[in-house]
Amino acid sequence: MIRRLLPIRDRRLALRRKGATPPWLSLLFRVALAFALIGVALAIFWFDRDGLRDNADGAISFTDVVYFTIITITSVGYGDIVPVSDQARLFDSFLVTPIRLFVWLIFLGTAYDFLLKGAWERWRMKVIQRKLQDHVVVVGYGTSGSEAVSELIRRGTDASTIVVIDERPAAIEAAEDVGATVINADATRNATLDAVQVGHARALIVAAGRDDTSILIVLTARRLAPDVPISVIIRSEDNEALARQAGATTVINPASFAGLLLAGSTHGPHIADYMADLAASDGRVALHERRVTAEEVGKPLAAILTGLGLRIYRGTECYGFWQPEVGKLQTGDLVVEIVPKSEAQPVAPA
Known part of the structure; x- marks a missing residue:
């Protein structure tokens, strides 16, 4: 699913995300598409074979149609040297032409890079942008x-x-x-x-x-x-x-936070350990922020059942668990609590 970024100096912004499709699969798709187009042309020439003429024997066989299809698609002409045997024509059709097809793929890939990729990137960017929500x-x-x-x-x-x-x-x-x-x-x-x-x-x-x-x-x-x-x-x-x-x-401030851990360790070996436990994704506990539920309105912070309440945010004010303001929770309060890691949930937007 993904793309090459354009540098900002080109005045074009491009979002990209690494896709699951490997490069070899993309190449295989191009080859399959090329052969599919040849198959379509082959079917058309076969059903319209009465309109073709073979100057060698006057009869149009399937081999003749395959040969004619291939040389038509690749724009190859032999002039006065014309293969007339089935073996020669099959050899040219199935051994020589694939080599020419890969050469054409190189040219097509180059044309894609210089002509189509910019439009593709812009389209991909619009698709990704439409899906960007709550990111x-x-x-x-x-x-x-x-x-x-x-x-x-x-x-x-x-x-x-x-x-x-x-x-x-x-x-x-x-x-x-x-x-x-x-x-x-x-x-x-x-x-x-x-x-x-x-x-x-x-x-x-x-x-x-x-x-x-x-x-x-x-x-x-x-x-x-x-x-x-x-x-x-x-x-x-x-x-x-x-x-x-x-x-x-x-x-x-990373330095200040590191200082907190270091200073905390001097007041007890488990203080810094608990602070790191709160911060780490693999710790036993986690800090969780959420809005007060309707059932909790009017109750004290200490009465919540989801975790250990530490503080609430009421408008622009912050109140700790020891302050009288947390004795009665109000609608719209934000609660910061400590919960077991298994019960931690992403913070909902305020």
Whole structure:
């Protein structure tokens, strides 16, 4: 199912996803199609054989029709040297002509690359775009971006619903190998984010590698997708506030998170272990966010039965399990809870 990306400098954006059809099967299809066309021509000449004349013996046999079909399709002419025996004609038809057919396939393949592939890519892009809904967009397929994609897949996300944006061909190929939809483009441009339907995405992850680039991407994305959750990797603590002002929902500093684990380990050997357990896809427990159900409205956070309630989000405010505001849940509250890994579900859009 897939295609070759056009570089952004060509001013054409192309989505692609690695397909299950191997190259040899595509080639076999082309060969089969060529022989099918020859079969159609052969049937036409056979039913119209009375309109043909053989200057050698005056009779039109099936061999004559096969021979005539082949030389007609390949535009081969012998002039005054004409094979008249069945053996010679069959030899030319079934041994020589396949060689010519493969040569024609090379020319047809070249014509496809230069004339048809662009239109094919545009059509494929439109097909993929129509299906992009509730997907995850990942900008940057470096260390952090690739780990995020791998973790999403481990947590049950269909790889085809992950769209990776990167300008490096090697990164694009690596992302394509895991089954993601990819686009070789600059994520700071409106056209790129429009191409991946960021407004219909479930979430946007920005791991561009540079804080200034990441913040610019967040600004661009937030204008196009006001309601989409945006998570961004920021490496300098000074830029975390800027990222939030740009519209990031979640700002993650890898160094700070590593520091939390290291500091936690000094206060007890199991604290860092539990934090890693929460974060890992193969841990025993997981953090889960969901909306309060109708049955839970009016009850305290401690009374929920689905997991261990930690905090609620009410509008723009956040309340911990120890605060009096969580004593009575309200419609629209978001609950963050710890649940067994087997019961963890993807977060529903707010």
